[in-house]
Amino acid sequence: MTQTVDERPTPTTAPALEVREGRKSFGAVHALRGVDITVRAGEVTALVGDNGAGKSTMIKCIAGIFPFDSGKVLVNGAPASIHGPGQASAAGIEVVYQDLALCDNLDIVHNMFLGREMKKGLRLNETAMETKAADVLASLSVRTVRSIRQQVASLSGGQRQTVAIARAVLWNSKIVILDEPTAALGVAQTEQVLQLVRRLADAGLAVLLISHNMNDVFEVADSINVLYLGQTAAQVRTSDSTRAEVIELITSGAPSTGEAVQPRRDRPATSTTTNGSRPE
């Protein structure tokens, strides 16, 4: 049955990342009209919603590309103010953007260290970067790239995604956010990337996976957060939900019982279930 709020059996530690009442407007466009999400370490939390629901906007706010107009971001339970990619990284948050944000003219190592190069005096420390990049790729069991000195331009979509993900975990990050990592991939490559995403969570990272592919979501996610027209409709445990329920939330913003989503101002009340049939 559908719950509006993620109720883990033992939430003794604070979630790795939490957003409460996040709002964001672009001029007259209210892209985010109150979003709430809880992302826990060791889990994959999926963020789903129709095209234009505000998923990309939400993660860009979390990453500080443009901050929320209002609302709270908590990292490990503590309020965080993140303005810019540098501060996000410092807070242990790494983002793999939808458009990937790789530079085609640079090789894999250069891209993985872009903006945070290792140096030896004035010079770049190419050997150290190459070793570390190879280590991270190996630790992710990535064997699909032939040479880490290949230019990114020559990589396939799946390989590019892998490089972007490897870059995100290179920095001892605690929270990895992936925006539609499988959207442009074929079946085999999608499978590889999903396995990689699962391994990240199994390694103890908090993973936030944006997707609108139900197969992907039900394959890897522990928890599903549904965004509907810039508002959080619900966050549910994957094990407690069916695809039909989640799809209903995505398309109507309300659970399949036909009940409306709790209004935002009632938010504290939403920590109880919407239909009371949750097993105690």
Next chain:
Amino acid sequence: MSPTATESPSSADQLASRKHTPIERVQHILHRNPALSPLLVLVLAVIVFGIVADNFLRPEALSLMVQQMAVVGALAVGQTLIILTAGVDLSIGMAMVLASLVMAKLNADQGVPGFIALLIGIVVAILTGLLNGILVTRINLPPFIVTLGTFSIFTAISLLYAQGQTVTLDPDAFLLVTGKTISIGSVSVTWGVLLMLLLYLVVGFALSYTAWGRHLYATGDDAEASDLAGIDTKRVRLSAYVVAGIAVGIAAWIVCGRVGGADPNAGLNYNLLSITAVVIGGTSLFGGRGLVVGTLIGALIVQVFQSGLALAGVDPNYQVLATGILVILAVSVDQWIRRVKA
């Protein structure tokens, strides 16, 4: 670079398993080595002119060519940096003229010691770069428009400042040291040539081996991605214009040595030749791809065509024609290379 057909296609997206036609392979090689096609053109041009014009391959003729290309060569270093950021500098030749006038006039008219006059001239050159860079990065104007405007501004200031007169320096003046030759056997190079080569070494090193260089390439290729990676791309682009200003200052010193002073009417040609050298040298006008060594080769190609055609007794107008054709060819090749597929 060779296809590894023996490698097992263990993964669904193994790159090695894809077959390339021979033309695609050439395209790939040129894409990875932007200085390769200009090098081939240079070698070919030297061979052809060596056959057509008897005097062409004599050491004196070759060293004269190198001396003649030193000014364009130094300017083109700055132009390369700007074009790598997907910009262009149409004012660079006039900025150099202005700086050389400042150097020469301070020294000749105001009696400022040569070394001090040189430093002030270099500062003026850096300020011209700073002005362009601030207009481009802080006010977000297109580089083409900004430098078209500053081109006129620098031209006017130069003509007003010099009152249209050429400035002639004392033959022993410190500022003319760049024109003095040192001979190694029958090869003679000027200090200006050595200075230019030093500039290539320093900038080439910075581009290939420092984080600044890496950020410049990244910014030129994809400014948005670089921003997301935490690079301050506005600052990187601004720095390209400022460092280009230093190259302009050095080119101004070299031009003093070549003409024995400063000439307020010399700029227009240098503007276009510097862009020509960069483009022929394999640097992409779309930014992010190219090497200064390619630019050096490009500047040599321009000079080889000019001198070669002159030595072969061809009407000088054909030299200009040849340069024009070369530029269009180079840009076409660049477009083709950029369409490289994985």
